Amino acid sequence: MNPIIQVKNLSKSFGANVVLQHIELEIEKQQVVVVIGPSGSGKSTLLRCLNLLEKPEQGEVWIEGRSLMDKKMKIEEIRTEVGMVFQQFNLFPHMSVIDNIMLSPMKVRKWSSSQARKKAIELLHKVGLTEKAEAYPSSLSGGQAQRVAIARALAMEPKIMLFDEPTSALDPEMVGEVLAVMKDLANEGMTMIVVTHEMGFAREVGDEIIFMEQGQIVEKSSPQQLFDNPKHERTREFLSKVL
Amino acid sequence: MRLEFRFDIISDYFPLFMRGTLYTLGISLSGIILGSILGLIIGFGNMSKRWYLRWPMQGYIHLFRGTPLFLQILIVHFGVVVMVIGKTDAIVAAITALALNAAAYTAEIYRAGIQSIDRGQSEAAYSLGMTKSKVMRYVVLPQAIKRMIPAFGNEFIVLIKDSSLVAVIAAPELMYWAKSANAQYTRIWEPYLAAAAIYLVLTYSLHRLLIYLERKM
Numbered sequence: 127m128n129p130i131i132q133v134k135n136l137s138k139s140f141g142a143n144v145v146l147q148h149i150e151l152e153i154e155k156q157q158v159v160v161v162i163g164p165s166g167s168g169k170s171t172l173l174r175c176l177n178l179l180e181k182p183e184q185g186e187v188w189i190e191g192r193s194l195m196d197k198k199m200k201i202e203e204i205r206t207e208v209g210m211v212f213q214q215f216n217l218f219p220h221m222s223v224i225d226n227i228m229l230s231p232m233k234v235r236k237w238s239s240s241q242a243r244k245k246a247i248e249l250l251h252k253v254g255l256t257e258k259a260e261a262y263p264s265s266l267s268g269g270q271a272q273r274v275a276i277a278r279a280l281a282m283e284p285k286i287m288l289f290d291e292p293t294s295a296l297d298p299e300m301v302g303e304v305l306a307v308m309k310d311l312a313n314e315g316m317t318m319i320v321v322t323h324e325m326g327f328a329r330e331v332g333d334e335i336i337f338m339e340q341g342q343i344v345e346k347s348s349p350q351q352l353f354d355n356p357k358h359e360r361t362r363e364f365l366s367k368v369l
Numbered sequence: 370m371r372l373e374f375r376f377d378i379i380s381d382y383f384p385l386f387m388r389g390t391l392y393t394l395g396i397s398l399s400g401i402i403l404g405s406i407l408g409l410i411i412g413f414g415n416m417s418k419r420w421y422l423r424w425p426m427q428g429y430i431h432l433f434r435g436t437p438l439f440l441q442i443l444i445v446h447f448g449v450v451v452m453v454i455g456k457t458d459a460i461v462a463a464i465t466a467l468a469l470n471a472a473a474y475t476a477e478i479y480r481a482g483i484q485s486i487d488r489g490q491s492e493a494a495y496s497l498g499m500t501k502s503k504v505m506r507y508v509v510l511p512q513a514i515k516r517m518i519p520a521f522g523n524e525f526i527v528l529i530k531d532s533s534l535v536a537v538i539a540a541p542e543l544m545y546w547a548k549s550a551n552a553q554y555t556r557i558w559e560p561y562l563a564a565a566a567i568y569l570v571l572t573y574s575l576h577r578l579l580i581y582l583e584r585k586m
């Protein structure tokens with residue numbers, strides 16, 4: 127079977143600052159890959175290259191066999207297949223929760239309003255927020271907002287979900303509710319790449335863990351291997367600081 | 370000098386002042402509306418990544434913000450309008466000059482408003498598969514416009530006051546009639562204070578309306 131995401135020799139820099147160097151990565155369908163590493167190591171940039179929020183400069187990226195570097199490829203089409211959840215939620219403050227979720231299915235997928243509503247309610251049920259459908263984002267707690275953001279991304283029925291530190295902006299007591307939704311999603315077979323500092327989640331849910339440092343993938347292995355018996359000294363050092 | 374206030378001058382000129390006020394409002398309103406439309410194009414051009422769109426728009430903004438409106442009115446009246454329609458027309462020239470001038474300022478209002486929206490908003494919208502125009506239309510503009518309203522209101526207030534400059538090309542607005550009353554009676558206080566009072570009523574009402582709108586949004 128072909129990998130759903132394939133990255134070959136990907137490099138990226140901002141001016142003189144080299145942020146990604148020769149990244150090689152293959153992710154199979156239904157895999158959950160967790161990315162860890164110190165601040166500034168390029169984790170976000172890697173994720174953002176996969177849905178073209180950043181333009182990869184060098185190398186090749188394929189999503190479901192389609193090259194992101196292909197000039198004829200429509201960026202928007204790729205993005206409908208790749209959902210993203212941000213650290214800062216980024217809900218649209220001028221719309222109610224349900225309108226946040228319905229907007230893109232209606233405007234991009236051209237669903238009817240009743241079809242989009244049905245899907246939105248189904249997703250709100252899934253993330254446990256049916257009663258917040260008509261609320262505005264400003265009235266939600268951080269954990270609720272992030273669950274709505276997950277529902278909003280899922281409404282496009284993406285094949286891949288990217289999570290960039292989805293719980294880092296949350297009060298500790300709300301981290302669990304968001305991780306629970308993500309765990310359900312993983313169990314349903316969603317292909318996921320998750321940047322997180324939640325090592326418990328990484329160990330429990332991750333099929334593979336990637337440790338990044340200075341724009342490079344230092345180590346990539348199973349959670350057991352990486353946490354209990356890291357191959358590289360740098361991985362060991364990082365883990366000793368965060369665990 | 371004996372202080373006396375001749376109300377008869379004001380009552381003589383009252384109908385002309387009223388008509389002048391309507392012209393003042395009409396010219397300013399046309400100026401802000403046309404200027405906002407033109408400003409939208411200039412503002413977006415100015416935000417473009419393409420230099421051949423950005424540079425001319427930046428030039429436009431610098432030109433109209435960096436030279437006196439008084440001068441712009443004269444050039445538009447005696448130069449541009451005559452060139453285009455073959456004769457002078459004070460009202461057309463007044464509206465054109467104010468609109469061209471307001472466009473430079475509203476272009477900056479659009480830019481500031483749009484750039485004040487957190488980048489995460491458009492990134493989230495892009496990540497949901499929206500095109501650039503959909504991101505603008507459904508996510509960025511609805512939020513940005515709310516923030517632009519006070520600035521647009523201020524620009525309108527400025528334009529009402531600055532529209533008095535078109536008296537120089539004999540557009541029959543409020544200031545023009547104040548000046549002609551001043552010339553006819555050789556009196557300073559009555560016509561000019563009356564005109565000042567009317568301008569104040571216009572700008573202050575607008576100011577209150579803006580506060581009301583801001584509260585409601």
Ligand SMILES: Nc1ncnc2c1ncn2[C@@H]1O[C@H](COP(=O)(O)OP(=O)(O)OP(=O)(O)O)[C@@H](O)[C@H]1O
Pocket residue numbers: 140143145163164165166167168169170171172
């Ligand atoms: N838009 C940008 N322009 C310039 N430099 C950037 C930009 N985005 C990221 N960088 C730089 O790229 C490097 C990697 O950033 P990135 O956000 O990918 O790291 P990260 O691993 O996600 O870090 P963190 O854990 O702090 O989120 C940093 O040095 C950062 O300053």
Ligand SMILES: [Mg+2]
Pocket residue numbers: 169170171290291
């Ligand atoms: Mg990051």
